[in-house]
Amino acid sequence: MSEASIVQVARDKENVAVGDEIVRHKLSSRLIHWGVALFFMIALLTGMPIWSPVFGWMADLFGGLSVCRWLHAWSGIAFAAMTLVMVGAWIKEMHFDESDKKFNVVEYMKFKGGEDPDVGKYNAGQKFFFWMAPVAMLVVLLSGIPLWWPTKFGWGLRQLCLVVHDIGFVFWFVAIVGHIYLGTAAEPGTFRSMTRGTVTRAWAKLHHPRWFREVTGDRK
Numbered sequence: 001m002s003e004a005s006i007v008q009v010a011r012d013k014e015n016v017a018v019g020d021e022i023v024r025h026k027l028s029s030r031l032i033h034w035g036v037a038l039f040f041m042i043a044l045l046t047g048m049p050i051w052s053p054v055f056g057w058m059a060d061l062f063g064g065l066s067v068c069r070w071l072h073a074w075s076g077i078a079f080a081a082m083t084l085v086m087v088g089a090w091i092k093e094m095h096f097d098e099s100d101k102k103f104n105v106v107e108y109m110k111f112k113g114g115e116d117p118d119v120g121k122y123n124a125g126q127k128f129f130f131w132m133a134p135v136a137m138l139v140v141l142l143s144g145i146p147l148w149w150p151t152k153f154g155w156g157l158r159q160l161c162l163v164v165h166d167i168g169f170v171f172w173f174v175a176i177v178g179h180i181y182l183g184t185a186a187e188p189g190t191f192r193s194m195t196r197g198t199v200t201r202a203w204a205k206l207h208h209p210r211w212f213r214e215v216t217g218d219r220k
Helices: 003-012 027-051 053-062 065-093 098-102 124-148 155-183 201-207 209-216
Strands: 016-018 021-023 198-200
Touching: 003 016, 003 021, 003 027, 016 209, 021 201, 021 209, 027 053, 027 065, 027 155, 053 065, 065 124, 098 124, 124 155, 198 201, 201 209
Parallel strands: none
Antiparallel strands: 016 021, 021 198
16 A cells, blocks of 8 residues: 555544554544644743743743743643643543553563563553643643732742642653653654554554554454
8 A cells, every 4th residue: 555545544544454554543643642742842941941040041932031921821721721632532542451450660661572462552651641641730730820820829829839830840841751762762663653643563563462463353
């Protein structure tokens, strides 16, 4: 099948084999993912010069610190909204099952070989990250409200929210760095699933064996 045909199929369908490739994420799923990523990065880059003068130079990228203050707040709201859209789109595929009990994060992080034969489209680590995303999003969103309207809230609450917001920021920073690493250098071939929507059969068989069998019907 031609490259154009594969791209065409990946616009509307997923979990289907097309030649030597398997469609993992259809176009709408990829757009949601990149929407979350875009607003997160805007919120991150505008928040860092607010967080510390060390990153003050970053404010110039957006037209100054005053611009960063309102852009950070609104991009945070957009990030929260897109996160909820993402949850709605993927929630059916993110339920934990019996195979997830065998997931060993230490062994997984060694990247020595394939996953357990019972691993489906998403492993337990990916599912855990998915469920942590809306929780962490609510932490930074709710703690950011008193910081956005400081005159509406007491000093004690603002100080508490400042600490909580910083903790949320650190969590997200570490989580995203890990997410990018796992999706690129750690598992080559993964990134293309969020660009063109497909992965190779070999990749699927190695990293998500049960999903590979379900999609292709190959029981070997």
